[in-house]
């Protein structure tokens with residue numbers, strides 16, 4: 001079957017590999033749409049691990065339901081791309097997102113579990129979720145990143161009237177802005193280094209205002225409406241610069257949620273964190289409940305996600321799409337792959 005594999009730093013290769021075979025009750029399915037995620041872009045840039053077939057944001061149809069007797073050929077599904085152990089205290093507490101093994105065999109995140117940048121994939125049966133008929137394939141592929149943003153907003157504990165700063169206006173930041181407003185924030189600002197993405201966040205209604213992260217006057221500008229700092233800051237980029245900005249922009253005893261991930265350790269102004277008694281929280285993926293909530297919100301048309309999609313490309317177009325998404329200047333934030341094209 002045709003797929004896309006990591007070949008080196010910023011280099012992907014369209015190749016042919018053996019299709020998945022029946023094993024351990026896994027569900028074998030045919031991909032309809034797969035999202036290119038910001039996390040995939042870290043792998044794309046680093047070129048590691050070589051040979052990885054990425055893709056954890058999927059819409060697919062069942063070919064072989066494996067051990068899932070409730071599924072049949074042709075059913076449309078998505079999946080939580082995680083591999084919780086089911087035995088640890090976190091799993092027993094229904095919080096698989098913080099199980100120590102949850103990323104060991106993540107779909108499209110491990111060489112042993114090739115993902116959705118391919119014509120076919122196989123998925124751990126208990127992670128597969130059948131989706132309602134009134135969702136388009138593209139919406140289904142957006143469930144996973146939307147659930148990440150929902151989790152971030154839940155972790156922030158937004159209250160009615162809050163002023164919220166989102167740092168990083170990629171798809172995760174833009175959807176987090178949308179959910180922050182739904183949660184009652186009366187002012188949402190986005191800080192972005194890419195002006196195209198910043199302006200787009202305001203145009204799509206994800207933020208009330210955009211601030212240029214690279215402007216030397218950023219620290220003054222960003223707090224012009226909040227002389228005492230933001231109630232909640234959500235870092236959807238995740239490097240030393242953005243986490244430092246988050247701590248500086250937050251009000252004393254406010255909350256900073258870290259969603260963005262860096263491949264390197266980050267350094268922060270710990271004096272600000274300590275002396276302003278800032279609550280710093282992580283946000284890991286989503287709970288099963290949050291994942292299902294997103295599907296329900298989409299089915300009930302409570303959220304409009306299709307406006308965030310910039311392009312849909314075939315497997316041969318993934319290299320170019322990843323270059324666009326890492327250019328720092330292109331305003332595209334979400335590109336889907338159609339592996340059948």
Ligand SMILES: NC(=O)c1ccc[n+]([C@@H]2O[C@H](COP(=O)([O-])OP(=O)(O)OC[C@H]3O[C@@H](n4cnc5c(N)ncnc54)[C@H](O)[C@@H]3O)[C@@H](O)[C@H]2O)c1
Nearest residue numbers: 038039168170171172191192193213237259260261284285
């Ligand atoms: N915690 C989790 O479970 C989880 C899940 C999914 C994604 N992520 C991470 O969340 C992050 C965001 O994902 P995405 O898909 O939106 O990625 P993305 O790369 O598209 O978005 C990051 C944005 O940050 C902007 N940026 C860069 N430097 C900046 C700066 N100094 N100030 C402000 N903005 C800056 C970039 O221009 C870009 O628009 C990634 O690091 C991804 O790995 C975490």
Ligand SMILES: [Zn+2]
Nearest residue numbers: 037039057145
């Ligand atoms: Zn993702």
Ligand SMILES: [Zn+2]
Nearest residue numbers: 085088091099
């Ligand atoms: Zn566990």
